[in-house]
Structures are given as C-alpha cells and as structure tokens.
Amino acid sequence: xxxxxxxxxxxxxxxxxxxxxxxxxxxxxxxxxxxxxxxxxxxxxxxxxxxxxxxxxxxxxxxxxxxxxxxxxxxxxxxxxxxxxxxxxxxxxxxxxxxxxxx
Numbered sequence: 290x291x292x293x294x295x296x297x298x299x300x301x302x303x304x305x306x307x308x309x310x311x312x313x314x315x316x317x318x319x320x321x322x323x324x325x326x327x328x329x330x331x332x333x334x335x336x337x338x339x340x341x342x343x344x345x346x347x348x349x350x351x352x353x354x355x356x357x358x359x360x361x362x363x364x365x366x367x368x369x370x371x372x373x374x375x376x377x378x379x380x381x382x383x384x385x386x387x388x389x390x391x392x
Contacts, residue, residue, distance in 0.1 A: 325378060332377035341374045348383060 325338040354360040
C-alpha cells in the first residue's frame with residue numbers, strides 16, 4: 290500500500306539506524322498522505338493529495354535585498370483554488386509576518 294500510493298523506490302541500507310530512520314520517514318509520509326486525503330474528502334473536494342500539493346507548491350515566500358538596502362519580504366499571492374485547498378486541509382493562509390527576520 291505504501292509503495293503504491295506514494296511511489297517509494299527501493300533503497301538499500303546496511304546500518305540499523307538508517308533502516309529505522311528510512312522506515313520512520315516513510316511511515317510519516319503515509320500518515321500525512323492519508324490525513325490530506327481524508328481532509329480533502331471531508332471538505333467535498335475532488336482533488337487528490339498530489340493535485341493539492343501541486344497547487345500549494347506555487348506559494349512562495351520571498352526575501353529581496355537591493356544593494357545594501359534593507360531586505361524586503363513577502364508572500365506570493367494566494368489564488369482562489371489555493372485558498373480552497375488550504376481551507377479543505379484546515380491550514381491557515383500564509384501571510385507576511387513583520388516579526389520574521391531571516392537575515
């Protein structure tokens with residue numbers, strides 16, 4: 290089931306801690322996938338988790354600094370479809386946080 294839904298390629302590890310880490314990451318990915326699928330379904334959306342992620346991938350946070358000026362920060366515009374996906378997944382819309390300083 291795990292390989293069919295999120296398409297995991299075979300990975301070969303020798304050390305036990307790496308095997309455990311890989312299995313943990315795969316398990317977390319499956320949980321996130323299932324939660325996304327369930328929330329989309331409960332919201333009445335016909336999107337798959339892959340389609341939802343493809344839409345959300347376009348949202349970006351930018352920091353721009355020209356010459357020695359103060360950096361300007363912003364978030365790309367969230368369109369209607371992205372807003373619907375965020376609402377279906379019960380995730381807050383990203384906004385510019387004036388308190389955040391990346392530099």
